[in-house]
Amino acid sequence: MPRSRPSASAIAAALPDAGQLEELFAKVDGFVAVLRGPDHVFAMANRDYRDLTGGRDLIGRTVRDAFPELADAPFFELLDEVRDSGRAYVGHSLHVQLKTGEGDALADRILDFVYQPVFDDTGAVSGILVEGHDVTEQHHALDALRESEERFRLIADSAPVPMWVTRIDRKRSFVNRAYVDFLGLSYAKARDLDWRTILHPDDHDRIVAESIAGEASLKPFVLEARYRTTLGWRWMRSMSQPRWGADGAHEGFIGVAHDVTEAKDAEAALREINDTLEKKVAERTADLVAALNRVQAEMADRMRAEDQLRQAQKMEAVGQLTGGIAHDFNNLLTPIIGGLEMLRSRVEDARMRRMAETALESARRGAKLAGQLLAFSRVQRISMAPVGVNPLVANMEDLLRHALGSGIAVGMELDPEAGHATCDANQLENALLNLAINARDAMPEGGRLTIRTRRDRVDHAMEVEPGDYVAIEVVDTGEGMSSDVLARAVEPFFSTKPMGKGTGLGLAQVYGIARQAGGTLAIESEPGKGTTVRLLLPAAEAAEAAAGGENADAGTRRVRDAGTVLVIDDDPAVRTFLSDSLQEIGYRVVSAEGGAEGLELIETAEPQLVLLDYAMPQMHGADVAREVRKTHPELPIVFVTGFAETRQIEAVMGAGCAILKKPFTIADLAATVEENIAA
Template identity: 45%
Template structure:
């Protein structure tokens, strides 16, 4: 339920732009719930309207001709402090937004990303309901406490039993609230990091692509070495954004049945070389271990990250113990990273190092949090572990004792018999990849970032395709209407206005047989699947890996003949 049970969602909207107000009102239709908007512009109008209980939520621009969002926030906190307050502005920088939230704002949405408006409102209303529920529970608890004295006089023995039960409830409530706060903090950081990763991937696509083009033209060795260093830095940047997306649980995984025993055995030499000869590795591998349904490449990174973390905790050598086991969890989790009840394949990595104090344990999975010296750790290793495990449907438990060591127990989903049968039924033909681009195929490249679009078009032009360009979803639809010879649409997923999912839906409606290849630096697997990106061949991640774009374009075009070596230089841009 979004709004009040008896009526629509009531919104107070502080906005001076008629156009922006219309755009926001249109976006609010995505809530799927009736909305009543009271729009104001001046300070006096806002002060008169901002009354407790009159509205369910406040949306406010940050800069107005005779008024500003900061003053509006102050009025709202004073007159209706329980009403969620969300900034919606095109000029709100990240630092200003963070400061606004510190001063009492619930959240913010930029006008360039109005697609975030619906879920931001839903989250704000949910948080308000949670606060109301908590206050009601606290009031009920206070009422109960007020009657304790009378009950002590009447039934001393019974009160002792009841009081003990009440204390247990308080402890459990506090533990649940701590878990909720940690989960909310990690979710907020995850949303921020995934947005940063998307922007970085766009930048890295332009940088890496142009480095590749320059390497073909440069002949002197000194310039080649410098370009190689730049290419290496771009690759490290891509790895960093991949770690951020892993923490945000927005990386694209390919889960398959994996034997963790074989994985551990195959990694032993790598682990020994990574942690050094002063640390002894011991393995205890259970016979009859269930296969785990996970991404094989990512679980190797998880084990390596945990081993390196253990190495750093053992400054003068020690023992690294790796164990596998079949485990059934029955108890409910008390922390967000812990597994839900069920059957799991467990792998633990334990050390004899320094252990962790409670203040470190409470933040151990936060991105960029590290206790290591500057330059010796990015603080992303355990964040990446957390993201992968939660996205895979598992959990992790940490047991640590100061001065004695730490054990990370990773719980991964087991492969059920039905899933094993499905995996066995997959034929090689289902995974076949086309290797030949189509002869004289015409490709429409849609991307709002001019630099990324230039790299994409250049690569495909050099592969022998004829290119069309569009800078938005509306331009792409216009291009398809105007040119019946387009064979494939290469579509950016995250764009202002119509995003890639909306454009793809419209294309499927008007041109059902038109293939669409998504290009994205923001690997939100659920959103991509909803948009029709079925399978890894339907998606190219930014920054491009060498040859991947060209290969997946050829696959999308199907079994057409290979074009000649002719390079298409005439590019048409739809404006």
């Protein structure tokens, strides 16, 4: 039967105060007790629990001490298992022998119960909540029901009036002896007979229609008609009652035919029973709906938080992947760009020079693409400083107007209180230009682009720390994005533009720039309602004037016509390119494919400079540099890197160490070597 009072676990979750719990547990439907500590000491027990256990004194006693008659039962072990595992135990229809009073004999009770672990702030089990019901009477009722069904069959066969039970397909599953005698057929034929075939012709159509309507209503219904029997045509009044399964599903009908008076009495009784049942079902349904609404609200909050966390983790993983790809891509591009430059400078044929220049330009575009990937992955070294957001945006207005064309109006709504943000000024300009070009592509028929700035306070978010931020919004009146497109907008290489019209890295690069600055990016868009892209960057105080020129005392640069350079790189293509290029410039070159070999060559070749790859197997660049510093502290070292290791290099060598970033030109190589080579 449904319970109208709240469960103990619901009260315990809502009101953790001990005094309130004790007061409310008294109102709980069923027995409740709270056990504390590893020995399961009673801290609380409601009246139903004490009544069940014969009113014995429980508080402060262990369960083993309070219930010696349960020593051979599994209850103590079950409590220990819940305590040790932290998992609840649910018991159904368990028999227990309990003393109901002092000196009384053991009474057999049947219980449904739950042992629910209670956790402290550290996550350890500090106690157990016991909640359950004494279902002895219900089980007795079920036994009585089974006996009743057998008695029903015996009684039905003894009844002087026809009775029957139908299935959901309207066929009879049982008829009594009076029904068989009424038709004058065998039991099997009487059960299988279609009762409509023995209706009086004048009553047939009316009764069939009333029967269909009555069955469809799933309520008791009455039919009065003449039937052909062994005694001729007889007026019979039949009453049919729907049958329900244990799960509440409709299973068919049960019917009886008798005199009018008895039929009306039975109809009234069944109606009253049905009304009571419907009321109780409605009350229980209302309780369940309220509980379900609360659970759904809690689940919705949790799912939103989990979705935000999954998105952040997904973008972090994609960033790591793209950073690795860009690093390898730069390694491949370095000898390609260098080789094409050497080829272009040496060939005399104009057609071959044009081909070399075309290939070189493609390689440069590849380098730019790698740079975009590194911006998304947030491993490219950038210059973080306080940037005045409003002046930067205002200075871009003419550039944006030219980039967007005359069909798109450009508006600025710059809040004077926006102030400064911590970021790389060049990267921020690139980000705004990327967003403006995306907006232009979303407005093929023209429209309006508005850039807004303001100061925002963020109290809680998944991706940024609480604090003050500068918000930069780029708003267009374009086509907008569907929810599916919006969900993937910042993924690298995802694009809705036609083939050849975009790389799919624009928004990914902007997102990477924002995250590297300690901010984030948010997009709001609906089809037909335009798009708003919001950049959040950490607010900063205005920067003080720089004290002196950069590297003012770095030393005098001296260009050498000759000198020895040691190249250490595990990539044969990059090593060969560096060696050939340096020899072309005029340096003597010795090369090594690993750190150990390179350290040996330092002693024998006596180089004036070391070109050192950072990421190498067995002995990476940081280890090699430490060993060189021990034995040759004045020997210049230039790290050759694909950008991804810049932070790691500075962590080892300190800020300001010489770094040649891949891919680079021969001119870049010559300038770096000339600047750093020892006298």
